[in-house]
Amino acid sequence: MSPTENPPAPAPPGTATVRPGDPRYPSLLDVYNHRFGARPEYVRVAASAAEVAAALREAVAAGKRVAVRGGGHCFEDFASSPDIEVLLDVSPLSEVSFDERRRAFAVGAGATLGHVYRTLFTRWGVTIPGGTCFDVGMGGHVAAGGYGHLSRRDGLVVDHLYAVEVVVVDAAGEARAIVATREPGDPHRDLWWAHTGGGGGSFGVVTRYWFRVPDARSGGVPAARLGPGELLPAAPARVHRRSIAWSWDGMTEDAFAAVVRNFAAWHEANSAPDTPAAHLWSNLVVNHRSAGSFGLISVIDEAVPRAAAVLDGQYRALTAGTGVEPAADEHDVVPWWSTWMPSFNWPPDPAGRYKNKSSYLRRGFTGDQLATAWSYLTDPALDDPAACLVLSGYGGRIGAVAPDATASRHRDAVLKAMFCGGRWDSPELDDARVDWIRRFYRDVHAGTGGVPAPGDGAYIGYPDVDLADPEWNTSGVPWHALYYGDGYARLQDVKRRYDPLNVFRHALSVRPPK
Missing domain, CATH: 3.40.462.20 (Vanillyl-alcohol Oxidase; Chain A, domain 3)
Structure with a gap:
């Protein structure tokens, strides 16, 4: 097992499974675009990568159509089409913290932009160049490239993406969490690359991102010698x-x-x-x-x-x-x-x-x-x-x-x-x-x-x-x-490698190569 892979773990007790008839069910199906609406057999609310992996093993073994939502926006029906049988809700994955080991800011895929901005600014005085709509979810925003009012000054959000944790499903239906980084020697670097503008819902379930300044913007100073306030762009006063x-x-x-x-x-x-x-x-x-x-x-x-x-x-x-x-x-x-x-x-x-x-x-x-x-x-x-x-x-x-x-x-x-x-x-x-x-x-x-x-x-x-x-x-x-x-052929190659069963699909997902 690669050192960047996490061993499979059973889901902690208390994982929420919400079915029709539960008073929580309608609220968990509420979507940004009311033109669409799914009626899945159940909603699994995941609060960790282990819970995501357990939910995916169960759904794939049962042959269920799975979709993922983080609670933010989607203009189309990618998380709300009628054929979805299991909806995986990762909105509880919303923590924003500083990871000392990776010297980067860790952000849960279920966090909204407003929460991320407020936490980064009030705790460290830094920010990311993301969008201006506060209830957009990080999971999809980053995977799409991430753009906002500071992008002309600082680039796209993904220009600051150091690593991504993704729960993927292999050909045997086994789910595992992988941390893919931008490091040149990382065997999973292509999986990181696919999440720098390849869109969401094609390769696996993102559970966490890590951000720090691009190496080229740090003046050649190693991340270990930079303080947290230097590892992302300073927010304007x-x-x-x-x-x-x-x-x-x-x-x-x-x-x-x-x-x-x-x-x-x-x-x-x-x-x-x-x-x-x-x-x-x-x-x-x-x-x-x-x-x-x-x-x-x-x-x-x-x-x-x-x-x-x-x-x-x-x-x-x-x-x-x-x-x-x-x-x-x-x-x-x-x-x-x-x-x-x-x-x-x-x-x-x-x-x-x-x-x-x-x-x-x-x-x-x-x-x-x-x-x-x-x-x-x-x-x-x-x-x-x-x-x-x-x-x-x-x-x-x-x-x-x-x-x-x-x-x-x-x-x-x-x-x-x-x-x-x-x-x-x-x-x-x-x-x-x-x-x-x-x-x-x-x-x-x-x-x-x-x-x-x-x-x-x-x-x-x-x-x-x-x-x-x-x-x-x-x-x-x-x-x-x-x-x-x-870049589509390269995305297809990532699809082939990390989602061989095409578990993660929607109307505009990356197609498996023929």
């Missing part, structure tokens, strides 16, 4: 925050196109890894006209030299030649954690029905694409303020990492787009609302077969099963090329 809003009243198509074009052009010109502007992160949320307005939020660490000037320069570039003045413009300096971070937990009301899509952009939208976006975002037949196009700043330190160093391949993008179909409550609206966002996305990408060009691609953290549907993807480019580029 205070940030400049600028919030701008444009009213839809009086907004023309030309002005709309100019705002979006300027936003993209600024990122095209200011996304080199070492530019001072790489410290600035922006989110342009173009809500549907029924919202009344749309807006931008930009933040930059106050400690960055000439931070206010960088922020002002972006404002001038963004508003130049638009012919329309913002309806609101607020600029303040606020504490990073206590003021800004909690205020940007999007969406504020996650319960509902959704359909969202994504694209990476290496350059701004064309004129035809902007005209299409205008037509959908001003569509009078739709009345939903939550329907929107979100453009988030990418680039900066993200682009300082080689594309094949991790499974996150889209390192040369300057923007990440999310197409949001809004939020609704009634199942009767599903067909119409899903059709609207499908057509919006397809028509924006009409020139490349209804999906992004392969060099642009899409983000597996916002999974979209339509990319694997020939009705909506007419490009001839397979879905996995959009998500993983030329």
Whole structure:
């Protein structure tokens, strides 16, 4: 047995198994996207890797279809499809601590981003460059690559991933926990690599992650000589925050196109890894006209030299030649954690029905694409303020990492787009609302077969099963090329090695090699 493997252990007594009829059952099935809902035979609530392994042995031996959830978000039905017979809930695995032996921060896969941020910041003054939605679960967020408001400054979350603990199932149905690290000599290094952007639910059950700065960012100082406060990026003390809003009243198509074009052009010109502007992160949320307005939020660490000037320069570039003045413009300096971070937990009301899509952009939208976006975002037949196009700043330190160093391949993008179909409550609206966002996305990408060009691609953290549907993807480019580029064959090899029975599968999971 490899020294990085943990011997199988029986599940500790008291493992929770929740079946229909138990008052806990409905709550454990509550999901982020209410379009989906599973009715498994039982839910196993696991609080350790040993409990996860025991649950997997039992389910695999019985031939049961297993799915895993950490209690966070999923845009599709990966943990809530009707064929799931056993749901493995790892949300109790939420501890955040410092591992002295590995000289890294250990984070349970069931922890939410909000819990992780609060613990890292209040105990050690450090952070990770993760997302801005606090109830996202770490298990899936990290495996998808992990991106957020500090990524232009610090890179992706996986650029700080030192190790991952994964419970895998071998060809005999035996489950065991493996710790895979980024160390070059680790025999399980490919399993670590697969969790740096290969998506969740394909290789095993993640129970824990360990984080510390990349070796290249530590100045060559061994981890053993660095204190905990030096082993992850320092959290900003205070940030400049600028919030701008444009009213839809009086907004023309030309002005709309100019705002979006300027936003993209600024990122095209200011996304080199070492530019001072790489410290600035922006989110342009173009809500549907029924919202009344749309807006931008930009933040930059106050400690960055000439931070206010960088922020002002972006404002001038963004508003130049638009012919329309913002309806609101607020600029303040606020504490990073206590003021800004909690205020940007999007969406504020996650319960509902959704359909969202994504694209990476290496350059701004064309004129035809902007005209299409205008037509959908001003569509009078739709009345939903939550329907929107979100453009988030990418680039900066993200682009300082080689594309094949991790499974996150889209390192040369300057923007990440999310197409949001809004939020609704009634199942009767599903067909119409899903059709609207499908057509919006397809028509924006009409020139490349209804999906992004392969060099642009899409983000597996916002999974979209339509990319694997020939009705909506007419490009001839397979879905996995959009998500993983030329890294898919390597992911398949990891799949073959660690999940030979294909226990871990869903609509967009890595397929076993033929």
